[in-house]
Amino acid sequence: MTVPAAGRGTTTVAPRAVRRIAERAAAEALPDGGSVIRGSAAVRGATARIAVGVRLPYPLRADEAAQRIRERAETRTAALTGLSVPRAEVRVDALSVAAPPPVPEAEPGPPGDEGGSGPRIRAQRRVPATVLAAVGAAACGLLLVDVIAVRFGGAPAGWRTAVVDWAAAHGPADTAVRLAGVGAALVGAWLLGCALLPGLRRRLRMAAPAPEVRGALDRTAAARILRERALGVPGVVQARVSVRRRRARVRAGVGYGRPEEVRAEVVRVLGASLPELGLRRTPALRVRVRREPGRRTPETEVPEAADVPTVAGRPAAAAPWPTDVDRDGAEDGTQDGPRNSGEA
Structure with a gap:
């Protein structure tokens, strides 16, 4: 027996379901970085009207993006609900600026490396x-x-x-x-x-992470950074640093400890600090250390209770003061501070 159409029942799609379908359909047409903020739907008989509020990335042609979203929402909502969608309203409620991609840090090359890109920064004169x-x-x-x-x-x-x-x-x-x-x-x-001439001789060219990026570091700032690192080495009580394009010179005053060991530690610390400056060409490091006058090493200090023969009020046969040494470990022929010979 055939049941009349009026007695077969009805199918009703709730406005809430229509709204969710419209929001999902609009999200399918959004560009990268966009999102659906809110949506609404009204159903009257076999007709539905939908509205969607979206956030679009900037910069973007908002009219073209809204046209694609509207067409997608109308087509998908009508196909999935069986309702007629004569009009869909799309509102651009907000624009969002996407975060720039992380720029990889430029790795400084070895001393003498002329790699990098972009011309030098020129003085404005x-x-x-x-x-x-x-x-x-x-x-x-x-x-x-x-x-x-x-x-x-x-x-x-x-x-x-x-x-x-x-x-x-x-x-x-x-x-x-x-x-x-x-x-x-x-x-x-x-x-x-x-x-x-480009000028700005007081500035050191930095490694550029991209061809359109140029950077420079003032020599005084670079010398101040290296000086602070050198003063942090145990035994260094005074330091003078000068930084040039090809060479960084460090003169350190040693207050206690063996100068050779202090120099080796200064070379190690500053050798690790130079690449951190991010310079295009890492300058060569030259370190010279000297004993500060009036200071003694712990090895040459005389204990109070020790019975040590003295000559003219000074301990006899005291160890000589160490000489200056440079980075290559060669003595420069100069001696700082008094030398106790032990002779009467």
């Missing part, structure tokens, strides 16, 4: 540019004012006639003309140097 612009503007302004005055029937300015008369009376053999020419040549060479 503000003072030379300002002086040249001011002098040129003043000279051109005075000449222009005088030419306009003569054009309108006035007399030439006194300074212009004086300059012309002086130039007519003095030739290239005069001392004043030669000195003026030498001065003009020096000023021209200085201006050419300012225009062609």
Whole structure:
């Protein structure tokens, strides 16, 4: 027996289900970095109206992205619910800026390595540019004012006639003309140097993680960092550091301990600190240590209760003061502090 259509029952899709389907369908069309914030749906008979609020990544063409989301939401909602979706509303409620991808740190090469990318940072030359612009503007302004005055029937300015008369009376053999020419040549060479040379000699070029990134480190800052690391070595009580493009020189004063051992520790600590500066070219390290005057090593201090023969109020046959040593371990021939010979 055939049951009439009116008695077969009905299928009702709740607005909540329609809303979830619309949100899921809109999420399928979102670009990378986008998300669905909220959605709503209203069902009347066999018709449903849906609205979806989304967050889109920036930068992005919002109109094109919203068009794709709307078409996807209408098509999928109608296919999955069996309802007619005449219109879907898409609201762009927020824009989000995606975090930039992490940039890998540039690994500094060995000493002498000229790797890296990008030209050096050039000095802005503000003072030379300002002086040249001011002098040129003043000279051109005075000449222009005088030419306009003569054009309108006035007399030439006194300074212009004086300059012309002086130039007519003095030739290239005069001392004043030669000195003026030498001065003009020096000023021209200085201006050419300012225009062609990059400058910023006090800054060390850093390794660039990308071709469009350039960085520089001030030499004073690099020397201050190395000095703090050197003063942290046990036995070092004073340190002087100078950093150049190719070499870093360290002079350390030893207050206690054996200078050879202190120097080896300074070389180890600063050798590990130089790559941390991130320079494009790691400078070669040269370390020199010296005994600070008036200080003794623990090995040469005399115990109070010890019966040690003295000569002129000093212990006899005391160990000599160590000599300066550089990074290569060679003595430089100088000795610091008094030397006890033990002779009467």
